[in-house]
Amino acid sequence: MAEKFDNLEEHLEKFIENIRQMGIIVSDFQPSSQTGLNQKLNFMITGLQDVEKCRQQLNDIHVPLEAFEYIDQGRNPQLYTKECLERALAKNEQVKGKIDTMTKFKSLLITELGKVFPEEMAKYKAIHGDDPPS
Amino acid sequence: MTEMFSSLYGQTDTQGPPGPSALGFGPGKPLAPPAAQNQVHMSVGIPHQLVDEGPPLRKPGAMNEPFYLLRELPVENELTGNTNLITHYNLEHAYNKFCGKKVKEKLSNFLPELPGMIDNPGLQDGSSLRSLIEKPPVCNNSFSPLTGAMLTGFRLHTGPLPEQYRLMHIQPPKKKSKHKHRHHRPQDPLPPETPSDSDHKKKKKKKDDDPDRKKKKKDKKKKKNRHSPDHPGMTGSQPSGSSLR
Numbered sequence: 001m002a003e004k005f006d007n008l009e010e011h012l013e014k015f016i017e018n019i020r021q022m023g024i025i026v027s028d029f030q031p032s033s034q035t036g037l038n039q040k041l042n043f044m045i046t047g048l049q050d051v052e053k054c055r056q057q058l059n060d061i062h063v064p065l066e067a068f069e070y071i072d073q074g075r076n077p078q079l080y081t082k083e084c085l086e087r088a089l090a091k092n093e094q095v096k097g098k099i100d101t102m103t104k105f106k107s108l109l110i111t112e113l114g115k116v117f118p119e120e121m122a123k124y125k126a127i128h129g130d131d132p133p134s
Numbered sequence: 135m136t137e138m139f140s141s142l143y144g145q146t147d148t149q150g151p152p153g154p155s156a157l158g159f160g161p162g163k164p165l166a167p168p169a170a171q172n173q174v175h176m177s178v179g180i181p182h183q184l185v186d187e188g189p190p191l192r193k194p195g196a197m198n199e200p201f202y203l204l205r206e207l208p209v210e211n212e213l214t215g216n217t218n219l220i221t222h223y224n225l226e227h228a229y230n231k232f233c234g235k236k237v238k239e240k241l242s243n244f245l246p247e248l249p250g251m252i253d254n255p256g257l258q259d260g261s262s263l264r265s266l267i268e269k270p271p272v273c274n275n276s277f278s279p280l281t282g283a284m285l286t287g288f289r290l291h292t293g294p295l296p297e298q299y300r301l302m303h304i305q306p307p308k309k310k311s312k313h314k315h316r317h318h319r320p321q322d323p324l325p326p327e328t329p330s331d332s333d334h335k336k337k338k339k340k341k342d343d344d345p346d347r348k349k350k351k352k353d354k355k356k357k358k359n360r361h362s363p364d365h366p367g368m369t370g371s372q373p374s375g376s377s378l379r
Contacts, residue, residue: 082232095215
């Protein structure tokens with residue numbers, strides 16, 4: 001799994017480095033730089049071909065669109081991961097709290113109903129059996 | 135209005151609203167016939183799959199009990215919010231990594247190797263990923279190398295770039311950090327002064343400052359001066375180490 005990403009990362013790094021060097025050549029262009037620039041242009045196309053090849057290996061990878069929004073805003077996309085994990089934990093705790101409360105409520109209700117309607121509750125227990133321990 | 139309604143549902147509703155017994159609230163009345171009637175009536179408009187019948191009723195024998203509306207308890211799912219889902223999916227490491235310490239806000243902290251001003255919003259210069267998805271560039275599916283004729287289109291004028299385009303490869307000023315760069319850039323035509331270079335220079339300076347080394351150097355110079363007139367064959371290009379032997 002990691003190899004796929006390493007391969008893509010390596011190609012992207014080479015591609016970015018090539019673009020950076022092209023930027024330097026172009027920023028103060030000299031007539032003698034034309035050959036070098038032409039080479040870099042073709043190297044850029046080779047780089048794009050390499051990145052394109054990596055696409056087949058990464059078809060099963062899904063990136064959430066929200067992560068792109070973070071990048072577009074110039075923010076660290078790890079913040080998105082962080083917020084997702086925090087939200088998941090908070091929701092998990094919330095649901096657990098609800099389940100615990102409902103379980104307590106159920107056992108209390110059965111106890112209290114047993115006091116007021118002992119016969120009916122005995123029948124209820126006969127149908128449902130004893131409650132599993134909460 | 136009633137005609138329209140009847141035409142929609144296929145039969146006229148002459149029975150009126152169902153009483154409590156029809157709804158199953160009457161004591162000790164069998165439930166099955168009204169329920170079946172209801173189902174037939176409902177199936178006119180709604181597909182059978184969409185009708186949620188819920189879990190099956192308890193035992194048929196229990197119909198006469200006071201809890202005739204009692205249904206089977208829902209089957210307990212193995213995975214609910216009752217379990218710690220982060221532990222269940224082995225995400226503790228990721229949780230500790232991202233939530234245990236402060237994650238730096240800027241994109242350049244995530245991609246320190248990337249040149250250019252990447253912390254600026256992409257919408258400003260039209261380089262946002264969203265625009266790439268919403269309006270993908272019109273191009274061929276394959277990339278083919280540029281031929282000689284095509285490359286003539288990339289002949290540039292001599293001289294520096296206009297001011298507004300120079301920002302492309304300028305790196306924003308960075309705070310001094312002790313972090314080492316992960317990858318060394320090969321084939322760098324104009325390598326900027328990296329921290330490793332400056333460290334090397336500092337080390338050299340430090341070595342020069344060493345008093346023992348200074349003494350040794352002085353001794354070497356003295357010896358050279360003494361030996362040079364007597365031994366004309368000895369040149370300055372020879373390694374100084376051999377003279378000490």
